[in-house]
Amino acid sequence: MRYTPSPTTTSWQCPARAAVFSAGSWGTALGKVLADAGSDAVLYARRGEIADGINTHRRNPAYFPDVQLPSALTATSDPAAALDGADYLVLSIPAQSLRANLTTWAPHIGPNTVVVSLMKGIEQGTGKRASKVISEATGVPAGRIAVLSGPNLAREVITGQPAAATIACPDQEAARRFQAACHTPYFRPYTSTDVTGCELGGAVKNVIALAVGIATGMGLGHNTTATIITRGLAETTRLATALGAHPATLAGLSGLGDLAATCSSPLSRNRTFGTHLGRGLTVAQATAITRQTTEGVKSAQAILDLAHDHDVDMPITNVVTALLHEKITLDKAATLLLQRPPKPEHCPRR
């Protein structure tokens, strides 16, 4: 039986104005969630034809041409107009382009606007999480910067399949307000104050999904992928807790939850990219056939550098990074992971 989501919203949800930058897969899906929750949502689209498609035909022609969008979700190609009067600026662009874009958008951010990051990447060269980049590039204080992360494959969310996420913000009231602004019968957000854990869970799971994809592409089975997921969570937790995250966050929606969804779904771009590598494509060939943002490919080295800086061992991330830089072969990757010295299952740093 097919699951049919209720199209209705609940009356207790407070109206809010949210500007979603931009109209890619996840931005469009979360824009629909916000509109379905009763918020006034506007998508900023770089390309005029996408904004026109949304306003005129209620479709995003580039990302979801088959999905009908609600009339409460509008679009514009003018960033200043999108941000005018916005309670929330929701950011969903590739993490590596964040700092440069914010330099242009920052003058239009209102003094009370809460900035919400949906991004799951770490900045190359600095090792900074999106929330830190946002604070540096805009001057917005930490209490007005939130992160939403969880098992949220965009196509499943935009078609109304039930999902949940974590909204983390140092200011619990700000997190609660955004929770109300995006709570629908099919999308259940929880709140947290652990921004570090939430962001690192989201970024590192992309690298682990690459590893699962590689194993799947090589024809390996569920024992192997379950081992990568479990040990991947162990190394994610080691890094995140070394940087101050709460271990429970990594066992939650933005940690294990997202890892499970991303590593098991063919909808994941990171897992799919890994599958291409596992089948023998080069990084250049896999990149050429990948049309959308694949954060793990860009963030792996930055995550590894963070791990080195904090004396944390991340063997799976290490091997994926070496493969992405074509320093090792697939066979060597498997050998490197399996021939590590034996050790106890639970160690804080190694």
Ligand SMILES: NC(=O)C1=CN([C@@H]2O[C@H](COP(=O)(O)OP(=O)(O)OC[C@H]3O[C@@H](n4cnc5c(N)ncnc54)[C@H](O)[C@@H]3O)[C@@H](O)[C@H]2O)C=CC1
């Ligand atoms: N697609 C998904 O299921 C989910 C994605 N995310 C995260 O959301 C973020 C965005 O991913 P998607 O929407 O999936 O990517 P996408 O590739 O579908 O869309 C990217 C969007 O960013 C814009 N963009 C691309 N390059 C840009 C640049 N240099 N400057 C400004 N805008 C640019 C594109 O026009 C497009 O609107 C990523 O960090 C991803 O990890 C998080 C949860 C779910």
Ligand SMILES: O=C(CO)COP(=O)(O)O
């Ligand atoms: O973050 C995601 C699901 O929560 C989407 O993962 P991909 O970027 O690998 O498609």
